[in-house]
Amino acid sequence: MTLPETSGATRPRRRRNNRRSWAVLRFAVTVLTTFLGLLAVTFFIGRVVPIDPALAIVGDRAPAHVVERVREELGLNLPLWQQFFIYLKQVLSGDFGTSVLTSNPVLEDIKRVFPATMELATVGTLIGALFGVPLGVLAAVKRGSIVDQVVRVVGLIGYSVPVFWLALLALLFFYAKLNWVAYPGRIDVVYEYTFVSTTGFYLFDAIMQGEWEVFRDLFRHIILPSALLGYFSLAYISRMTRSFMLNELAQEYVVAARAKGLSETRIIWFHALRNAAVPLITVIALSYAGLLEGSVLTETIFSWPGLGLYITNSLQNADINAVLGGTLVVGAVFVTINLLSDLLYRTLDPRTRSR
Amino acid sequence: MTSLETTLKPYSREWLLSDRPTTRRQAQLGRAYVVWRRFSENRLALLGLFIIIALIVVAALADVISPHNPVVGDLRNSRLLPPGSEGFLLGTDDQGRDILSRLIHGSRLTLMVVVLVAVIAAPIGLLVGTVAGYAGGWIDAVLMRITDIFLAFPKLVLALALVAALGPGIENAILAIAVTSWPPYARIARAETLTFRNSEFISAVKLMGASPFRIVLRHVMPLCTSSLIVRVTLDMAGIILTAAGLGFLGLGAQPPLPEWGAMIASGRRFILDQWWVAAMPGFAILIVSLGFNLLGDGLRDALDPKEAGQ
Numbered sequence: 001m002t003l004p005e006t007s008g009a010t011r012p013r014r015r016r017n018n019r020r021s022w023a024v025l026r027f028a029v030t031v032l033t034t035f036l037g038l039l040a041v042t043f044f045i046g047r048v049v050p051i052d053p054a055l056a057i058v059g060d061r062a063p064a065h066v067v068e069r070v071r072e073e074l075g076l077n078l079p080l081w082q083q084f085f086i087y088l089k090q091v092l093s094g095d096f097g098t099s100v101l102t103s104n105p106v107l108e109d110i111k112r113v114f115p116a117t118m119e120l121a122t123v124g125t126l127i128g129a130l131f132g133v134p135l136g137v138l139a140a141v142k143r144g145s146i147v148d149q150v151v152r153v154v155g156l157i158g159y160s161v162p163v164f165w166l167a168l169l170a171l172l173f174f175y176a177k178l179n180w181v182a183y184p185g186r187i188d189v190v191y192e193y194t195f196v197s198t199t200g201f202y203l204f205d206a207i208m209q210g211e212w213e214v215f216r217d218l219f220r221h222i223i224l225p226s227a228l229l230g231y232f233s234l235a236y237i238s239r240m241t242r243s244f245m246l247n248e249l250a251q252e253y254v255v256a257a258r259a260k261g262l263s264e265t266r267i268i269w270f271h272a273l274r275n276a277a278v279p280l281i282t283v284i285a286l287s288y289a290g291l292l293e294g295s296v297l298t299e300t301i302f303s304w305p306g307l308g309l310y311i312t313n314s315l316q317n318a319d320i321n322a323v324l325g326g327t328l329v330v331g332a333v334f335v336t337i338n339l340l341s342d343l344l345y346r347t348l349d350p351r352t353r354s355r
Numbered sequence: 356m357t358s359l360e361t362t363l364k365p366y367s368r369e370w371l372l373s374d375r376p377t378t379r380r381q382a383q384l385g386r387a388y389v390v391w392r393r394f395s396e397n398r399l400a401l402l403g404l405f406i407i408i409a410l411i412v413v414a415a416l417a418d419v420i421s422p423h424n425p426v427v428g429d430l431r432n433s434r435l436l437p438p439g440s441e442g443f444l445l446g447t448d449d450q451g452r453d454i455l456s457r458l459i460h461g462s463r464l465t466l467m468v469v470v471l472v473a474v475i476a477a478p479i480g481l482l483v484g485t486v487a488g489y490a491g492g493w494i495d496a497v498l499m500r501i502t503d504i505f506l507a508f509p510k511l512v513l514a515l516a517l518v519a520a521l522g523p524g525i526e527n528a529i530l531a532i533a534v535t536s537w538p539p540y541a542r543i544a545r546a547e548t549l550t551f552r553n554s555e556f557i558s559a560v561k562l563m564g565a566s567p568f569r570i571v572l573r574h575v576m577p578l579c580t581s582s583l584i585v586r587v588t589l590d591m592a593g594i595i596l597t598a599a600g601l602g603f604l605g606l607g608a609q610p611p612l613p614e615w616g617a618m619i620a621s622g623r624r625f626i627l628d629q630w631w632v633a634a635m636p637g638f639a640i641l642i643v644s645l646g647f648n649l650l651g652d653g654l655r656d657a658l659d660p661k662e663a664g665q
Contacts, residue, residue, distance in 0.1 A: 030503075037504030041513075045520045160592050160644035162599050165619055165637030168626055176627050293509035297600050311512070312604055315519050327516040331508045338507070 031339060038331045042324045043087050047080075091328070097321035101314055106325035109310060114329070115200030116186060117299070117306030121291040123203075123226035128233025129284050133273075135234070136241025140249060141268055151238045158235025163294055167228055167301040174224055182220040184303040191217055225302040229294055233287040240283045244276035251275075278349040285341030289334050393657040400653020406646025414462040421456035426611045428452030435629045446631040448622065450611075454632065457613035458639050464614050465643060468529055468598045473587050475533035480540020481583060485575045487541070488548025489567065499545070505538045511597055518606040525608040528601045532594055543586055547579040581658055589651035592644035599640050615640050 071077055075086055090096075096106035139151040174180045182188065187195065187202060195214050197205045203222065206215040248254070249272055257267045296308035303309065307326055314322035363370040372389070376382035394400055413420065422442065428434075428451030438446040438454075445454040487498040505513075510532075517531035551557065552575075560574055601607040602616025610617065615636040622633030 030500075033500050034504055034507055037500065038507060041504065041508070042516070045516050156645060156648055157641070160596075160641055160648050162596050162603075162616070162619070162637060162640050162644075164600065164603050164616075165633070165640065168619070168623060168633055169630075169637070172626050172630055290509070293511050296511055296515070297603065300604070311515065315515060315604065315606065318519070320519060323516055323519045327508070327512050330512045334509055335507045 031335075034335055035332065038328060038335065039088060039091060040084070042328045042331075043084050045327075046087075046320065046324050047083075096325035096328070099314065099322040099325075100319045101317045101322060106322050109322065110307065110325060110329050112200070113305055113307050113310045116202075116304060117292060117295050117308060119201050119203060120222065120226055120229065120295055120299070120304060120306060121288060123222055124229030124291050125233050125284065125288045127227060127230025128237050128287060131230070132234040132237030133241050133280065136238040137245050137268065137273060139238065139242045140245035143246075148242075151242055154231075155235045155239040158232050163228070163232065164297040164301055166231075167225070167298055170224055170228055171301065181224045182217065184301070186218070186221055186305055187214075188217045188221075225298050225304055229291045229298055232294055233291055236287050236290070237280075237283060241276065241280060244279055245272060248272040248276050278345060281348065282341045282345050285337055285344070289337040292330060292333060390657045394653050397653045397656060399649045400656070403646045403649025403651075403653060406642060407650055410462055410466060410643055410646065413459055414466045417460050417463055421453075421459040423453035423456040425452065425456045425460040425613050435625065435632070437629070438631050438635075445635045446629075448618070448632045449625065449629075454618075454635050457618060458615070458636060461613040461615045461618065461636070461639070462643075464525065464608055464612060465595060465598070465640075468525070468532070469591050469594055469647075471529045472533045472536055472594050473591070475529075476536040477540055477583060477587050479533075480537040480542075481544050481576060481579060483537070484541035484544025484546075485548050485571050485579060488545040489552055489571050489575055491552075495545075498541070502538045502541045505535065506542075508535070510535045510593070511600055514597060514601060515604070515606065518601060523606045523609060525612070525614070528598060528607040531601070532597050535597075536590060536594065539590070540583055540586060543582055544576075544579045547582055548575050551575075551578065585651060585655045585658060588647060588654055591647035591651070595640060595644050595647070 075083055078086075094107050096110075098104070099106050099109055102109055135147065135151055135154075139145075139148040142148060171184065175183060191214050195202070195206070195211065199205055202218050203215065206212075206218055245268075249268075251272075254267060254272060257271050258264075262271075292307075295304070295306060296311060298304070299306045299308035300312050307330065311323055311326040311330075314320075314326065363373060366384075370381065371385045373381070373385065376385055422444075428447065430451045433440075433443065433447045433451040433453075435449055435451075436443050436447045438444065440446060443453050443455070445458070447453055448457070483498050483502065487495040487502075513535045514528070514531040517534060518527050521527040521530065557570060557574065560570055565574075598607055599614075599616030599619070602614040603620045605617070605620065608614035608617055610621070618636040619633045622629070622631075622636070626633050
């Protein structure tokens with residue numbers, strides 16, 4: 001067991017540093033190629049568009065030499081790799097083009113709508129993790145019990161139900177029939193112009209400003225969509241927690257702890273769960289990233305003014321700049337969350353550190 | 356020993372479970388029998404299998420069993436009738452069309468999407484994964500980087516962007532979903548390939564002078580298929596949900612095709628008063644996805660008992 005550590009300690013320090021810098025370099029190359037690949041994919045999709053961008057500007061009745069001049073100006077006659085290079089330069093300087101729908105720069109639009117999506121996904125993940133982890137633990141401890149069956153069914157339905165359909169039914173039930181929650185949207189019209197959000201995260205701002213009435217209204221708006229997203233994250237988190245806990249409870253240290261006379265509660269919640277916590281963090285991060293995707297359809301149903309609604313609205317209006325910009329941002333956020341969770345995993349779990 | 360083997364009646368239980376199969380055929384049948392026994396012990400898996408078989412039968416007999424025309428409705432007499440109305444078991448939609456008939460015909464579209472995506476995506480993933488795993492070196496590095504890049508996009512968002520570029524329609528939706536589906540298959544095929552890449556039977560085939568092309572095609576790929584089939588079955592539900600999502604956003608099958616996601620979208624306007632127009636297609640999607648998930652879980656447990664119960 002101790003062999004690797006001692007051999008590591010006696011190894012010349014320079015070689016160890018070398019290895020570490022190699023690992024950092026490899027990591028950097030991975031990150032760079034992934035982002036470059038994302039850009040290549042969106043660039044390629046942009047090129048497949050059957051609409052000729054030049055024709056879109058001058059209209060299809062323009063004489064040929066005008067079309068040709070516009071093509072020249074747009075750089076459409078350059079070789080593909082040069083066009084990609086230009087695209088790369090534009091995106092890196094924050095130029096995603098202009099949205100046809102809002103006539104704002106796409107990046108401005110995305111900056112405006114992104115906090116709404118993040119707020120929704122955060123509340124959703126919180127709900128999913130707060131309920132999902134304990135449920136998963138209980139299901140693992142009492143295999144075959146009611147809780148275990150519930151986790152199984154919740155998971156199965158979560159993997160099988162269309163999110164937009166469940167959202168519609170939830171809206172029908174909790175808003176139209178019971179009137180427990182507010183109508184679709186993020187904030188009541190009454191507050192829409194009086195409440196000033198500085199960060200874009202409304203719930204946070206309302207708390208900071210002490211606007212409790214606004215907070216109550218915001219809560220009534222966010223609870224249903226976030227609970228819905230939370231359900232999907234719960235389905236995933238509880239299933240994974242169960243599997244990690246089953247794995248941990250079969251380990252020998254659990255037997256040792258029992259032999260030592262520790263209470264079962266302490267063994268489960270302190271010893272086993274702590275060991276399962278590290279992979280769990282990755283799972284929660286992944287489900288957070290997954291909710292960003294799930295929010296595309298959910299936001300459409302709940303008229304939630306986030307990135308998902310922005311992308312689908314742009315889609316309906318053939319606003320390709322906005323669609324590609326949104327896709328690129330979602331992809332980049334996805335990659336970043338994955339990388340961060342990977343880094344976190346490595347830092348928290350000493351077993352995965354490269355020796 | 357041989358006398359014992361010959362006394363076994365062909366195709367009997369003992370013959371199938373024999374430790375010393377005398378022919379290749381007996382061995383194959385025996386293995387299939389063991390897998391089937393493990394599979395059929397799982398009731399939920401059988402339920403899943405039943406749902407999928409029912410889906411296939413309904414799709415095949417759609418013209419015979421659907422009570423009404425799925426595309427043309429009676430606008431004057433049968434608009435927005437509730438479920439249980441005479442002749443309309445699940446009610447009618449705003450065009451006066453029978454929802455049940457539309458669901459029955461929609462099963463064809465669902466089945467078509469699922470099968471076509473699997474037929475396009477699985478071989479691509481298999482090819483990329485096995486080649487990367489067997490070749491190693493820079494080929495492996497390049498192929499896996501490409502795979503990772505496609506994995507980096509959330510499925511639905513990439514499919515949305517692709518359909519936005521290609522134009523709405525069911526063919527483009529299928530293409531877009533296939534493009535987003537192959538990376539996990541490549542990952543699995545590569546991992547499988549790595550486990551037996553340096554094994555003796557590969558060396559033996561190599562010694563006999565087989566080309567790398569032949570080794571990958573004839574010896575590596577067949578061994579990767581069983582885990583790939585499980586993964587594809589488990590993915591079917593996701594494919595159905597993505598297709599329904601695209602249909603819901605108006606990017607999949609176009610009206611008047613009875614695609615289930617598009618049906619939910621058209622029922623959305625009446626959700627408050629005529630809830631069934633949007634609700635019924637959702638139940639159909641839920642049941643079919645559930646069927647594929649149960650079937651996939653059952654297959655995984657039957658083919659790989661180690662993972663069972665996890």
